[in-house]
Amino acid sequence: MSSLFKSNYTQLLTMNNLTESNSIELTLGREVIIPINCSCSGARFSQAVFKYNASGNVTISTIACGVFEGLLKSQTLFEQNPTYVGNTSEAVEITVPIRCACPDRFDKRNGVKYLVTYPIVETDTTPVIASKFGIAEEKLLTANSLDPFSTIFPQTTLLIPTKGIPTVNLEITPPVELPPGPRTVIPLKKVAQSSSSRRRKTYIVAGLALSISILLLVLILGLFIHIRRVWYPLSFQPLSLSARNSQFSNFSADFLDGMAKLKHSLLNFSLEELQLATGDFCDSSAVGHSFYHGLVGGSHLAIEHMESEDAANRVLDILTKINHLSIVRLEGFCYGTRPYLVFEFAANGCLRGCLSNGKLAKELTWTRRMQIAFDVAAGLHYIHHCTNPSYVHRDINSRTVLITMDWRAKITGFKWAKPLFSGNEDKVEEEKMYNKSGIVGHKSYLAPEYLHHGLSSPKVDIFAFGVVLLELMSSKEAAMDACMLKDSVEFLADGGIEGSSNCLEKLKQFMDPSLEGNYPLGDALCLTLLAKGCVDKNPNHRPTMNDVLKALSRIV
Structure with missing residues (x-):
């Protein structure tokens, strides 16, 4: 243990009341306190990094759960050592980040000097x-x-x-559940056989008659259902949001809503911490309009300067109620003279930045682009169908889609998101308040019914998603001079696929040259047709996000 965690051997013995003689063989399950240096740099959470020589067929899971006994997750160890495969006879040095923490101001006010990381x-x-x-x-x-x-x-x-200095009381152990004892046998008297065989025969005949009656009833019922299905096929009507949430579900709406709120606690950052993390919000740390890249306690974070507390509160209200892999994670906030929100950092920036950068665009292979499309669709499907209330994002574009280091997409930009209070009269006034914001978003992504009449529904997000799909395929901007990207698929006019011999050639010309033709032409055609359906001028002709996910799942 001393070697594994680079701890002083003598200090380790002293802290755990051990001597050299009884430290050689410790009983299984005995807790040992190991002192480590945790450099937090002003933040509460950090990590201590150790090196471990792995050899043979030792898996990542064995190292995380066996060697380090749950002090870190297998996924964390894999992300730190993505090239380790564990099938070599040679020793391989891997990096092991153990999460640790330092007392913050609140802890110190309560006299806390140490924080022990305890594996459960x-x-x-x-x-x-x-x-x-x-x-x-x-x-x-x-x-x-x-x-x-x-x-x-x-x-x-x-x-x-x-x-x-922390100590462990080894005499305190969890209560042990005793195995069930032997079952007590209750002696029973032997039941004498009935003297009347006639009564027994009566019971047998009655039982057989009842069984035959039940069998006939089942056959008749089955025949009735079969005839009804043949002559009266079922027609399915689309359910409202409230019906979808309440019918045919094994879980209550309150339970599903509560599951979404099982998030990590938000951190309350001070303005000084954010200034230190961003070099006092210098130009070199800026990563976009009102966004800064900061390093807090060894963690890379994105810090957004909000224009008002109301705007910050709107985003806080939404992102503390929802939790999805395809939606950017809110880490904390700062309310001082100016409000700031702190998010997880996406190393590859926004989708538009990747498509506009020649080097990054080449790394955006067809497979990665399809995964990004699927991630965005999954995030929109979540806020449209799985939250209470459901939301319309209203600002989906290639700049509100962030790309992580492993080329996964996360949706951000929720300051204009609008809740949908379907059938709830008590929330009508609150919905009207959101409508006062007027038309928001980028014009080249706005659906006609929203741009001209202010009508916002999930179909508005689907229209914008269709434009993002076209950007993914072509790398072109949503607005090019006087032309709109959404109008560039006119070569797929109704019947045009069969009637135009130049259709596939036009499709190839439309595709991003950075792909160098490395994509299945059939999939590209299907995706273009899907995008065309999403940007249909009639919202009733556009697919739902459920339809989009089904289509994309056949391609990804």
């Missing part, structure tokens, strides 16, 4: 863990932003706040 095992509970370290359970829950009676899960970690 299967039998642990918060009262047992608190008793082991001699602290109140309430302080343990507060340090980890947990509610009373919260469920904790093995292979995750908790922070243990201590006022002095």
Whole structure:
């Protein structure tokens, strides 16, 4: 352990009341406190990085869960060492980031000097863990932003706040569930056989008659259903949002809504922390209009300067209620003289930046572009159909689609998102307040019914998504001089695919030259037809996001 965590051997023995003689073989399950240096640079969370020599067929999961006993997740270890495969006989040095934490101002005011990263095992509970370290359970829950009676899960970690050098009471162990004892046998008297065989025969005949009657009833019912299906086929009507949420579901709407709120706690950053992270918001840290790149405690973050507290509150209200892989994660906020929101950082910037950069555009292979399209569709499907209330984004464009280091897409720009309160009269006034914002978004992405009449529905996002699809395929801007990209698919006029021999040639000319022809022409044609359907002038002719996901899932 001393070698694994680069700890002083003597100090390790002293902290755990061990001697050299009894430290050679520790009993299975004995907790050992290991001191490490955690450099947090003003933020609470950080990580201590160690090196581990892996050899043989040792998997990432074995190292994370076995060697380091759940102090980090397998996914984290894999992301840190993407080239490690674990099938070599030679020793390979891998990087192991262990998450740690430093007391913040709140902790220090309460006398906390140390924060112990504790890996949870299967039998642990918060009262047992608190008793082991001699602290109140309430302080343990507060340090980890947990509610009373919260469920904790093995292979995750908790922070243990201590006022002095941490010690573990090894005599406190979780209660052991005893195996069930032998079943008590209750002696029964032998039941004498009935003297009347006639009565027994009567029961047998009655049972057979009942069984035959039930069988005939089942056959008749089955025949009735078959005839009804043949002569009266079912017709399915589209359900409203409230019906979709309430019918044919094993879970209540409140349960599904609560699942979305199971997010990590937001961090309250000070203005000084953000100034330090961005070099006082210098030009070199700017990554877009009102966006800055900052480094806080070793973590790369995107910091957005909001124009008003109302705008910041609108985004906070939405992003603290929803949680999806394809939607940018809100990490924290800062309310001072100016409001700031802090998000996860997308290393490759926005989609438009990738398409406009010759080098990055070449790295955007057809497969990656299809994955990006699917990610954006999944995020929009989530806010259209799976949240309560559902939302219309109203500002989908290639600059509000961020691209991560592993070429996955995340939707951002929720300051103009509008909730849809379907059938809820109490929310009518609130919806009117959102309508006062007028027409928002970029003109080249706006659906005609929204641009000219202010009518916003999920079909507005679908129209904008269609334009983004065309950008993904061609790398062209949504607006080019006096032309709109959405009008560039006119070569796919109704019947034009069969009637025009030049259709496929025009499609090839439309595609991004950076792809160098490395794409299935059939898939490209299908995607162009999908985009054409999305940008149809009639909103009733556009597909739903459910339809879009089904179509894309056949291509991705």
